[in-house]
Amino acid sequence: MDVVNLEAKLATFAEHFQPRTVGEFNGHDLMVAKLQGPFRWHAHDDTDDFFLVLKGRLTIELRDRTVSLGPGELFVVPRGVEHRPVAEEEVHLLLIERTGTPNTGDPATAAPRRVI
Amino acid sequence: MDVVNLEAKLATFAEHFQPRTVGEFNGHDLMVAKLQGPFRWHAHDDTDDFFLVLKGRLTIELRDRTVSLGPGELFVVPRGVEHRPVAEEEVHLLLIERTGTPNTGDPATAAPRRVI
Numbered sequence: 001m002d003v004v005n006l007e008a009k010l011a012t013f014a015e016h017f018q019p020r021t022v023g024e025f026n027g028h029d030l031m032v033a034k035l036q037g038p039f040r041w042h043a044h045d046d047t048d049d050f051f052l053v054l055k056g057r058l059t060i061e062l063r064d065r066t067v068s069l070g071p072g073e074l075f076v077v078p079r080g081v082e083h084r085p086v087a088e089e090e091v092h093l094l095l096i097e098r099t100g101t102p103n104t105g106d107p108a109t110a111a112p113r114r115v116i
Numbered sequence: 117m118d119v120v121n122l123e124a125k126l127a128t129f130a131e132h133f134q135p136r137t138v139g140e141f142n143g144h145d146l147m148v149a150k151l152q153g154p155f156r157w158h159a160h161d162d163t164d165d166f167f168l169v170l171k172g173r174l175t176i177e178l179r180d181r182t183v184s185l186g187p188g189e190l191f192v193v194p195r196g197v198e199h200r201p202v203a204e205e206e207v208h209l210l211l212i213e214r215t216g217t218p219n220t221g222d223p224a225t226a227a228p229r230r231v232i
Contacts, residue, residue, distance in 0.1 A: 003183050003184070003185055003189050004189060006190065025164050026195075030192070048142045073120060096141065
């Protein structure tokens, strides 16, 4: 593996809600993603969901509360917990999930795995 | 789990090479650490080692090469690979390892696990 510059990786694509895998770690994908607007409500039964905001402000709606993350702030959505990320303005993220996790919680609607 | 502000967590301690656990993720500790000077050569047989530099510049010596990481850059040392982190000036890190991993590779010399 090489050193990964997160900003440089994020500069290589523009699509929202299409995470790119930039490395692997203990059976997990290390991904960068750009988000804008509301995503869908979903849960991952087999993995916690790691969010670290690099740019912008991300709201994560949970069924019982809402959290808000700015740059340099991280949050872990526990496995099985329904959540909906919402980005009022474009957000850049480091995202970590088990390799093979569908980003929508459903393989039928998930973004394809793309390694960059 | 609450939102974790990495800078705020780093501001709560001064010791070098004494990682603090700020969250958990799929059986891993999410840790912040301050490094200054050279660490020891070591390896972790049971876990990859995730480094994301938040401040400063970190050199990671491997037996066959040396990598250098600035802010916003990450590197994964694969399990079993000997490495020696060296920080010429103070470095702030996000570090991820399986919960229970001794930071030196050896339980006898490892920093105690501290959750903040």
